Amino acid sequence: MNLTKNQKVGLYVFAIIVLFIGSIKFYSLKKAEDDIVVIKNEATNKKEIQVYICGEVKKPGVYKINDDKRIIDLVYLAGGFTDNANLEAVNLATKLKDEDYIKIPTKNKNEKDKGIIDSRDDADKININTASIEELKKLPRIGDALAKRIIEYRNKNGPFKRIEDLKNVSGIGDKMFENIKDLISIY
Structure with a gap:
């Protein structure tokens, strides 16, 4: 196939335009996929909450913890139970929510300061x-x-x-x- 000089230049320009448009489309699709991954990752992120725990735990105080955690997870953050903890008085499987106040009562029902309930x-x-x-x-x-x-x-x-x-x-x-x-x- 014999092409004139102008036809060859036109063919090269056309090929460059096709490659340029193709690369733009490829990168814009890649960017869209990256955005979808970011959105999915944000949806699975846990929200951090603050809760207060006191009573029969080794380190009472306010703790930051993910909102999918339960009281038992908070107890471990607080150093675990003391020997006097009444484990039957609290549902350790309860899910936590922001601003929760958790008091682990004592076994000693005569101890006034512990606020046994x-x-x-x-x-x-x-x-x-x-x-x-x-x-x-x-x-x-x-x-x-x-x-x-x-x-x-x-x-x-x-x-x-x-x-x-x-x-x-x-x-x-x-x-x-x-x-x-x-x-x-x-x-």
């Missing part, structure tokens, strides 16, 4: 140390503003040590406390 007695009560705004609003006369103040107080001052401490929150007086005291717990 029977979790069956408090099962239906709202835990003021871990309740969300929506959970707090289930209490009589507690709306958005008061629920937010309870959580702000808790975040600023740490967990409530007794239910009566709830009266330290602005807007909760003796009368309101009397109306809700049988509906709340700190464990």
